[in-house]
Amino acid sequence: MSSLPSSLPRRWLRALSWLVSLLLLALAAWLLHRYLGAMRWRDVATALKQLPRMHVAGAVLATAVSFAMLATFDVLAARSVAPARASTRLAAFAGFAAHALSNTLGFHAFTGGAVRYRVYASAGLGAGDIARVVALASLGVGLGYGVLGAAGLLMEPAIAAGWGRAAGAAIVLLLAALVVWLARPHSLRAGRWSIVLPGSGAALLQMLVGGVEMSAAIGAMYLVLPPEVAPSFADFVPIYLAALLAGIVSHAPGGLGVFEAILLGAFPAQARADVLAGLLCYRLVYNLLPFGVAALALGLFESRRRKARSASAS
Numbered sequence: 001m002s003s004l005p006s007s008l009p010r011r012w013l014r015a016l017s018w019l020v021s022l023l024l025l026a027l028a029a030w031l032l033h034r035y036l037g038a039m040r041w042r043d044v045a046t047a048l049k050q051l052p053r054m055h056v057a058g059a060v061l062a063t064a065v066s067f068a069m070l071a072t073f074d075v076l077a078a079r080s081v082a083p084a085r086a087s088t089r090l091a092a093f094a095g096f097a098a099h100a101l102s103n104t105l106g107f108h109a110f111t112g113g114a115v116r117y118r119v120y121a122s123a124g125l126g127a128g129d130i131a132r133v134v135a136l137a138s139l140g141v142g143l144g145y146g147v148l149g150a151a152g153l154l155m156e157p158a159i160a161a162g163w164g165r166a167a168g169a170a171i172v173l174l175l176a177a178l179v180v181w182l183a184r185p186h187s188l189r190a191g192r193w194s195i196v197l198p199g200s201g202a203a204l205l206q207m208l209v210g211g212v213e214m215s216a217a218i219g220a221m222y223l224v225l226p227p228e229v230a231p232s233f234a235d236f237v238p239i240y241l242a243a244l245l246a247g248i249v250s251h252a253p254g255g256l257g258v259f260e261a262i263l264l265g266a267f268p269a270q271a272r273a274d275v276l277a278g279l280l281c282y283r284l285v286y287n288l289l290p291f292g293v294a295a296l297a298l299g300l301f302e303s304r305r306r307k308a309r310s311a312s313a314s
Helices: 004-037 041-047 055-080 088-105 108-121 127-155 163-181 200-223 231-250 260-264 270-314
Strands: 187-190 192-194
Touching: 004 231, 004 260, 004 270, 041 270, 055 088, 055 127, 055 200, 055 270, 088 108, 088 127, 088 187, 088 270, 108 127, 108 270, 127 163, 127 192, 127 231, 163 200, 200 231, 200 270, 231 260, 260 270
Parallel strands: none
Antiparallel strands: 187 192
């Protein structure tokens, strides 16, 4: 009976989370039905054919930069948690594979955590150390959201005089306060589990890596937008981040549907066929391409592990 009061809030929070997800999915489905019903698929196919090849190549390059930075988060985290056991190559592979699969399949905490556990366990890391790596890498991704969100709000001319600039300035102050707070050693504890937080220098490095990662991810989408209706990059940053966060909250695989609905709604009706063509190209380049590479790489990884076990057993 003593655990009942503590379990009730968790149940309510979990139920509220799923209710918000269902509402987002329902709203996205309604918006997509409305938007797609007004389109002709012939126009979308034509827009796909007219996408500049150099822009598509640039989106592929931006995707490579984004995933390289995502892998860097794991490298930095593994160096902090288990520098003698997890090599740079192994940590980079774990970070890339975890993000490539979870970005497409959704359920980032579960999918990414399972991939990382499989990879890091081969180096002898226990569940506690792997959880610490995941936490530190996730902190870096969150700092990247904060850096780009603040920059986008501060540079947005349409809302610079209103709440946008105030929100951007507030995020900057929070990030600065975090860096100052981390100047002294701090750790977080949850029962027997604890994690040493990065220092100020490491946090600033994570912000830099996160800023580059988010800029590259946004750039991959921005490059395949129709040039005649694409806003400035600074104007596009808040739109992309809002669509991305809504997709994560919805728990839909890869934010599918929710991400598209928000981006399509941000453009005029006459441009949505071209924007949808860009979204399809973006999904292929930023989701399916890394997913395929990661799935193949994990297959090879498992094959080598089995061969090594067989060799040691014989």
